[in-house]
Amino acid sequence: MTDTIDAIEKLEELAAWHRMRAEHAGSDWVWEVRLRTAEDLERRAADLRAQQRREAARRLVRPA
Numbered sequence: 161m162t163d164t165i166d167a168i169e170k171l172e173e174l175a176a177w178h179r180m181r182a183e184h185a186g187s188d189w190v191w192e193v194r195l196r197t198a199e200d201l202e203r204r205a206a207d208l209r210a211q212q213r214r215e216a217a218r219r220l221v222r223p224a
Contacts, residue, residue: 164212168205175201 175198182194 164208168208168212171201171205171208175199175205 178194178198178201182191182198185191185194
């Protein structure tokens with residue numbers, strides 16, 4: 161579970177980095193690519209969070 165939390169945090173950090181860099185992009189296409197990358201990373205982090213919640217709920221229903 162710690163690995164998942166670390167992965168989520170890393171994805172969110174990378175997404176923030178891309179968003180921050182997008183604000184300073186020198187061209188429209190660079191801005192767009194960085195924002196799309198940030199959105200993809202955020203989506204992946206959200207998917208991992210949802211997976212983590214499902215696994216936690218399963219453990220509550222069926223303790224190991």
